[in-house]
Amino acid sequence: MIKKKAKNKDHWFSIRKELPPARRTLLTACSFFLPLLVWITVSYVPFIWHPDIKLQLSADRVGVTTVFTAGDRMSKDFFPTFVEAVRQENRTTLDAQKKGKPLSGSRRDNIKKLRHLSPVGVANGWLENNQRQDDEKLFEIWKGLAEETLTSKAISLSKENLEIIKDNWRALSKATPTFNSKLYPTEALLKLIPQGVSSNPVYLPAPHEVIAAGWLDFNTQPDNGMPTMWERYRHSLSIIFWGFAYSCLLGIPLAILCGSFDFFSKLHEPFVDFFRYMPAPTFSVLFVAFLGTSDAPKIMLVFVGTFFQLVLVIANTTRLLENSLLEAAQTLGANRRQLLARVILPGILPNLYNDLRILLGWAWTWLVIAELIGEKTGLTGFIDTQGTRYNFDRVFPVIILIGLTGFFTDRLLFWLRNLFFPWTEDARQAPKGPLTRFVLSFRDRTAYFKKSDS
Amino acid sequence: MSNSLELPSYLEKSAAVSERFKKLHRRPVKLKVEDLSKKFETPKGELVALNQINLEIHRREFITVIGPSGCGKTTLIRILAGLDFPTSGKVKLEGKKMEGPGAERGMVFQDYTLFPWLSVKKNVMFGLEIKGLGSQKAEAEAMEWLEIVGLAKFAEAYPGQLSGGMKQRVAIARSLANRPEILFLDEPFGALDAQTRASMQAYLLKIWQNVDVTVLFVTHDLDEAVYLSDRILVLRANPGEIDELIEVPVPRPRDPGQFLTPEFLATKKRLEELIRPPELAQNEEIPMIRLTEVGDEVE
Numbered sequence: 001m002i003k004k005k006a007k008n009k010d011h012w013f014s015i016r017k018e019l020p021p022a023r024r025t026l027l028t029a030c031s032f033f034l035p036l037l038v039w040i041t042v043s044y045v046p047f048i049w050h051p052d053i054k055l056q057l058s059a060d061r062v063g064v065t066t067v068f069t070a071g072d073r074m075s076k077d078f079f080p081t082f083v084e085a086v087r088q089e090n091r092t093t094l095d096a097q098k099k100g101k102p103l104s105g106s107r108r109d110n111i112k113k114l115r116h117l118s119p120v121g122v123a124n125g126w127l128e129n130n131q132r133q134d135d136e137k138l139f140e141i142w143k144g145l146a147e148e149t150l151t152s153k154a155i156s157l158s159k160e161n162l163e164i165i166k167d168n169w170r171a172l173s174k175a176t177p178t179f180n181s182k183l184y185p186t187e188a189l190l191k192l193i194p195q196g197v198s199s200n201p202v203y204l205p206a207p208h209e210v211i212a213a214g215w216l217d218f219n220t221q222p223d224n225g226m227p228t229m230w231e232r233y234r235h236s237l238s239i240i241f242w243g244f245a246y247s248c249l250l251g252i253p254l255a256i257l258c259g260s261f262d263f264f265s266k267l268h269e270p271f272v273d274f275f276r277y278m279p280a281p282t283f284s285v286l287f288v289a290f291l292g293t294s295d296a297p298k299i300m301l302v303f304v305g306t307f308f309q310l311v312l313v314i315a316n317t318t319r320l321l322e323n324s325l326l327e328a329a330q331t332l333g334a335n336r337r338q339l340l341a342r343v344i345l346p347g348i349l350p351n352l353y354n355d356l357r358i359l360l361g362w363a364w365t366w367l368v369i370a371e372l373i374g375e376k377t378g379l380t381g382f383i384d385t386q387g388t389r390y391n392f393d394r395v396f397p398v399i400i401l402i403g404l405t406g407f408f409t410d411r412l413l414f415w416l417r418n419l420f421f422p423w424t425e426d427a428r429q430a431p432k433g434p435l436t437r438f439v440l441s442f443r444d445r446t447a448y449f450k451k452s453d454s
Numbered sequence: 455m456s457n458s459l460e461l462p463s464y465l466e467k468s469a470a471v472s473e474r475f476k477k478l479h480r481r482p483v484k485l486k487v488e489d490l491s492k493k494f495e496t497p498k499g500e501l502v503a504l505n506q507i508n509l510e511i512h513r514r515e516f517i518t519v520i521g522p523s524g525c526g527k528t529t530l531i532r533i534l535a536g537l538d539f540p541t542s543g544k545v546k547l548e549g550k551k552m553e554g555p556g557a558e559r560g561m562v563f564q565d566y567t568l569f570p571w572l573s574v575k576k577n578v579m580f581g582l583e584i585k586g587l588g589s590q591k592a593e594a595e596a597m598e599w600l601e602i603v604g605l606a607k608f609a610e611a612y613p614g615q616l617s618g619g620m621k622q623r624v625a626i627a628r629s630l631a632n633r634p635e636i637l638f639l640d641e642p643f644g645a646l647d648a649q650t651r652a653s654m655q656a657y658l659l660k661i662w663q664n665v666d667v668t669v670l671f672v673t674h675d676l677d678e679a680v681y682l683s684d685r686i687l688v689l690r691a692n693p694g695e696i697d698e699l700i701e702v703p704v705p706r707p708r709d710p711g712q713f714l715t716p717e718f719l720a721t722k723k724r725l726e727e728l729i730r731p732p733e734l735a736q737n738e739e740i741p742m743i744r745l746t747e748v749g750d751e752v753e
């Protein structure tokens with residue numbers, strides 16, 4: 001019997017029982033670590049998902065105008081078909097050569113085929129990023145690879161491709177031993193066979209790609225006069241701040257009046273309740289029309305998005321204040337004004353603060369929409385641009401930044417709540433860390449030495 | 455329990471007690487209730503919570519209202535405090551008709567209505583500050599009242615840190631600090647355990663002895679009613695009407711030793727007769743329900 005009880009205490013799954021602190025900390029860590037682990041696993045363990053092939057060489061095939069450049073992705077189902085098509089082309093070219101009637105192509109086509117090797121040059125550092133079309137440098141690379149004075153370390157070329165390089169070089173060097181694009185052969189050269197590595201779709205970049213892209217974006221000055229990421233961040237924050245500030249400034253007094261006086265409640269709340277169901281973004285065109293394309297319509301959208309909810313939520317919070325407190329104050333002689341200022345306001349303050357904290361979370365949602373109306377700005381503007389270009393590795397850092405900002409403001413506000421309202425039940429029961437006790441010691445000098453009062 | 459035949463009549467008073475009641479009735483009337491009725495509109499129809507209540511409370515009297523649950527005690531006290539309005543009838547404080555709540559009628563509620571965001575001291579200062587007393591003066595007075603209820607040590611604590619009994623003492627101090635003409639208490643000790651309750655009764659008696667205040671007290675507890683009051687107003691339910699107004703024959707000053715005196719027991723017995731529902735009074739034989747099969751000798 002006693003043994004069983006002890007065992008129960010050790011149970012990880014007991015209904016409505018708190019786990020011991022060590023376990024709670026462990027689980028909290030896991031709640032963040034597990035999703036991260038899933039991301040890492042899916043990104044780096046090839047057989048889990050990886051439905052695509054990420055090309056390492058540029059490639060095209062006849063009859064199709066799109067050129068796949070290195071880094072483009074192709075589904076694993078389609079890749080063999082594509083490779084086979086290119087091989088087939090090469091076979092046709094070779095057959096014709098054997099019959100002594102080489103296919104005639106154009107120099108332009110051949111130059112294009114030779115340029116398919118440029119990703120190898122870039123990857124090995126033989127070419128700068130902007131030299132992908134530098135045919136003279138490419139000529140040297142073809143030569144080096146064919147004569148084996150160069151070996152590609154960054155991308156290991158398949159045997160098949162090394163053969164093709166040698167074949168092509170033979171034809172090329174016969175026509176022009178030193179670089180002269182005018183002397184390039186006119187008979188068709190062979191195409192490099194597409195080569196690639198197994199990868200996830202473009203919308204799931206791996207952690208290191210995301211970190212690298214984020215690091216780059218947040219540390220470089222974009223050209224063409226676009227704002228830096230930090231400027232964008234500040235811009236987003238300012239919109240959310242002003243939108244929410246106006247919302248509070250007008251909403252809180254109105255809400256308290258509605259929660260205190262039936263007069264205001266009946267006069268305003270039905271309309272507010274109705275208006276709340278009209279989605280704020282549907283007014284965005286209107287806002288742009290009368291406020292212009294600056295920040296004003298964006299601030300307005302955050303305002304409209306939060307204001308109506310705020311009024312209803314806080315009016316309700318006001319109504320939840322125990323009536324007996326108001327009655328007690330009345331029997332102590334409080335008049336209407338004193339009831340508002342000395343009972344209702346301080347009485348609802350902790351809950352009001354909590355409501356605002358939650359509403360601020362919603363404001364972030366409105367911000368995302370707000371930044372897309374009129375001129376696209378801020379962090380969302382960046383996400384939008386990069387998203388349409390499929391640069392998802394650059395999108396994720398921004399999404400994570402927004403998440404972290406929201407999360408940490410919320411935690412901070414939560415922590416401050418216990419300092420602002422030490423009399424609430426929550427504050428009394430909250431564990432007090434060294435920092436909390438230090439801050440509290442300004443109010444009560446013994447607080448630093450109290451672990452938490454019982 | 456002593457045999458009821460040995461008890462004197464609760465109407466019999468010693469000479470000293472009779473003298474005290476004579477004096478009490480000569481005192482000016484503090485609160486006068488005239489033909490007070492209260493009806494509630496409920497879905498099931500009209501409910502007469504109070505019917506034609508007439509009552510005079512004298513200055514510095516301690517009067518207790520007692521009655522079965524739902525007889526209208528809370529309704530009565532709330533109307534007297536101005537928190538509810540009567541359907542008909544008048545409440546007069548020193549001859550003036552009262553409407554709405556006011557500082558001259560203090561109230562202590564059952565569910566400790568202290569302001570949780572104010573320290574104990576600030577709670578007691580609340581009424582004083584509202585009256586416009588300077589904060590220094592208010593603080594000094596508040597501390598005096600906290601001294602009287604024995605909580606000066608806890609002046610800086612928040613109400614949430616206090617026990618139920620302490621909270622109720624703060625609430626009493628807060629009401630008294632306002633120097634009300636009359637103090638209403640609606641089952642103030644109802645939520646407390648028996649021991650705290652006993653000490654709170656002692657506190658209240660002591661305060662009442664030292665402070666010139668008229669008290670109207672609502673309770674369920676018969677001992678409490680007899681122990682504290684000068685007079686006991688017994689209400690009857692459906693409709694809420696005055697059943698009887700008892701002058702408690704127990705001499706003052708009171709102390710817990712009086713709980714077993716014949717006058718005390720006689721009064722209590724009378725209250726029991728008035729309040730106890732008649733159907734429970736008969737001792738019907740009900741066969742014992744056995745929860746387990748064993749142990750048949752157990753009775």
Ligand SMILES: Nc1ncnc2c1ncn2[C@@H]1O[C@H](COP(=O)(O)OP(=O)(O)OP(=O)(O)O)[C@@H](O)[C@H]1O
Binds near residue numbers: 496521522
């Ligand atoms: N606001 C109201 N609306 C309708 N009926 C009410 C209202 N307040 C009280 N009543 C009814 O009036 C009657 C008297 O209620 P009241 O609360 O005064 O009784 P009480 O004597 O204080 O009871 P208890 O001893 O349980 O506190 C009850 O029947 C109750 O249901």
Ligand SMILES: [Mg+2]
Binds near residue numbers: 527528
């Ligand atoms: Mg009641």
